[in-house]
Amino acid sequence: MSDGQMAQMSPVRVAVIADSPQVRVSLQAIVEMNPALKFAGSAADAGMLADCLAGSVPDVVVIDMEPEASDALRAGFDIGHAPLALVLLTDAADSDWILDALPGDPMAILPRDAMPGEIVASIEAAATGLYVLSSEILGRLLAGRRPPRQTASGVFFETLTLREIEVLTMLAEGLGNKEIGRQLDISDNTVKFHLSSIFGKLGATNRTEAVMLGMRHGFIMV
Incomplete structure (x- = not known):
């Protein structure tokens, strides 16, 4: 069996950043219900998550973005100092600061009330190197590039x-x-x-x- 096949069989390791303990529990449950995913840990911010992971780098980080929490976005980029795939849950997906902060790594942006199936699908897509963006965000990004x-x-x-x-x-x-x-x-x-x-x-x-x-x-x- 090739290394690529073995890597594909391994579950996607998912970590969660959310200020609300209830949201963290809810996102953990969504991850743990899917056999293709493996819950790696959760915390209220990126620094606490890095401590929780103790040097281990997840494949995907899901970040729940509460209103006026834009500073948490960039903070999630440096966990373990390695490229990350991110899934952002935000009610301000069309805001300019989101577009300015988009990194070069795979990312999904979903509303905070996204269905569990949408979150799981976005995690899987981001883990394979894809962006999952609304048509409005995609259009604005392409128009600028x-x-x-x-x-x-x-x-x-x-x-x-x-x-x-x-x-x-x-x-x-x-x-x-x-x-x-x-x-x-x-x-x-x-x-x-x-x-x-x-x-x-x-x-x-x-x-x-x-x-x-x-x-x-x-x-x-x-």
């Missing part, structure tokens, strides 16, 4: 990532979500995140339309 492409009709659309092009190509081949996941060695939830991003960028409402638009814009050749 690269120009959109323009069709002959003058309609602008966002450029697909290489992984999204892979997913779209498999979609054009008639593969379902599970088969795409198996071929790319990613979870069903991750496939769904990619499809959602593809639909949003291309302005598609279904799989067939996404394939047609992908062919029209030159992303795939069938």
